Amino acid sequence: MHQLTHRMNTYLQAFNAYLYLLCYRFFTYWQHLHWSAQVLSIFALSRLWGWVIFSVIGAQDKYTPWKTGPMSYAEFISIWDSGWYEKIALDGYPRILPTNSEGIVAQNTWAFYPLYPMSVKFIQELTGSAYYPTAIALATVSGFIASLVVYLLFNRSISWCRQHRLHLNNRSSRAVESPHHLALWATAAFAWAPVAPILQVPYAEALNMVFLGLTLYLMMTQRWALGAIAGILAAFSRPVGVPLGALAGIWWLICMYRSYHQTPQAHPTVSTLRGVLIKHLGQGVSAISICAAAISWPLIAWAYTGRMDAYTATETAWRQSHLVLFQPWIAQSQEYFGPAGVPVLIMSILGFTFLMASRCARRVLHPVLNLWCYSYLTYLLLFLYPQSSTFRLLLPLFPLLVVFIGMSGSRAYRVLWIVASAIFQSVWVGWLWHWKELPGGGDYPP
Structure with missing residues (x-):
């Protein structure tokens, strides 16, 4: 023995x-390996984990509005808002807005932007494939492309900060981490984020991440014409046009202000201002183009339906109330946290502000990314009705991941962050994507 x-x-x-x-x-x-192969391998592993989660949880379904009994992977990821995108691809948008018995606009496809479903339809017509296999393939491929764009964005941002903010990177105790290494970890955090499973389902998020990331990258590298094209495509894929237009406009003004006050003349003149305007003309045209794209979709809805509030009335159909700026955050914070709701909301906003102003954020975030996070959060606070879908709507704040990952160079800290995120993916899918009818009917949307 x-x-x-x-x-x-x-x-x-x-x-x-x-x-x-x-x-x-x-x-x-x-x-x-080449950086692209490293990024794609990380993202492929994360999507394999997403496939496992969707497959296991989908097999537990007994009844849903879409099917009775267990669902396969493809069936399970094709529920919820996927049906709205399919309807757009098949039938387009309604000329007459549907209304309920009280004459209030009901939920309809005008709440969903056209780039993703129309791209699916275009591929269908080229290949003769069915809608959902095409939609799933486009979303998944877009997710892989988005991971490459996110890496490039992070790498460029970190490198810029190293060049322009050297006083923030003096570490006598250890060598400064390379931009590639930190960007790779941050991209892994993006691929394994708690809501990252959305990047492989037939929603518009993955395609939007491609164009949003490209827009931010092209702004950072001052390629204004290409940035305008990417920004317009981003604005027609998801409702990010307003904060993106705000970012482009404010960044344009900041760049002109800096150029004006960096003139070698002792007292800048009108001719100096003219020179600054000419210097930043391309940037200005780009910013105006993105701002125009931001307001185009509501105008298109108005022109097509003949109703001025076609888009906003459709958006508010999900909340069953009129559009009121910021107030829903106060009401919902009190609903979930009681008397402590407003203080919790205020502390959350202050916490975000302190994070963005922190030494760690300034060490890794280019001003464009910093300004984007402020713009997008402000947009959410003004227009969003906070509910269960809010977690998914926080995905465009992905630049914050490089801040959190950059807080510590410890491998244990970073591995723990990614493992925890992977666990929360199963929580997100099991809690929100998985259908569990509420006592009053319906379920919380993901």
Whole structure:
């Protein structure tokens, strides 16, 4: 018996040594891959995890409005708002807005932007494929492209900060982490974020992440014409046009202000201002183009239906109330937290402000990314009705991930962050994507 135990321990030690050597060789090989291969491999592993979560939880369904009994992976990810996008691809948008018995505008497709469903329809016509396989493929491929764009964005942002904010990077205790290494970790945090499963379902989020990330990257690199094109496409994929237009306009004014006051003349003149305007003409045209795209969709809805409030009336149909700026956040905070609701809301806003002003944020966030986070959060506070879908709507704040990952160079901290995020993915899918009818009917939307 003793000899058998000794032999088993010997085999086990040999197996552990072989496994360690195999992992070591794999990571050595992986570290020498091109950055794009590293990013895509990370994102592929995260999407495999998403497939496992959707497949396991979908198999638990007994009844949903879409199907009775367990659902396959493709069936399960094609529920909720996926049906609205399919309807747009098949039937377009209604000329006459549907209303209920009281004459109030009912839920309809005008709340959903056209770029994603029309892209699916275009691919269908080219290939002759069915809607959902095409929609799932486009969303998944877009997610992979978005991961590459996010890496480039993070790498550029960190590199810029290293060049322009050297006083924030003096660390005598250890070497400064390379932009590539930190950007790769931050991209992994994006791929494994709690709501990242949305990047593989037939929603518009993945495609929007591509164009939103490209717009921010092109603004950072001062490629204004391409940035305008990407910004317009982003504005027609998801409702990010208003904060994106605000970002473009404010950044344009900031750049002109800096140029005006950096003139070598002792007292800038009118000719100096003219020169500044000419210098930033391309940026100005780009900003105006994105702002025009931001208001185009409500105008198109008005022109097509003949009703001025077609878009806003449709958006508020989900909340069953009129559009009131900021007030829903106060009401919902009191609904969920009682008397402590407003203080919690105020502390959350202050916490975000302190985070954006922190040394860690200034060490990794380019001013464009900083300004984008402020613009988008302000947009949410003004127009969003906070409810269960709010978690998904926070995805465009992904630049914050490089701040959180950059707070510590500890590998244990970063691995724990990603593992926790992966666990929360299963919580998000199991709690919100999985259908569980409420006592009053319906369910919380993801």
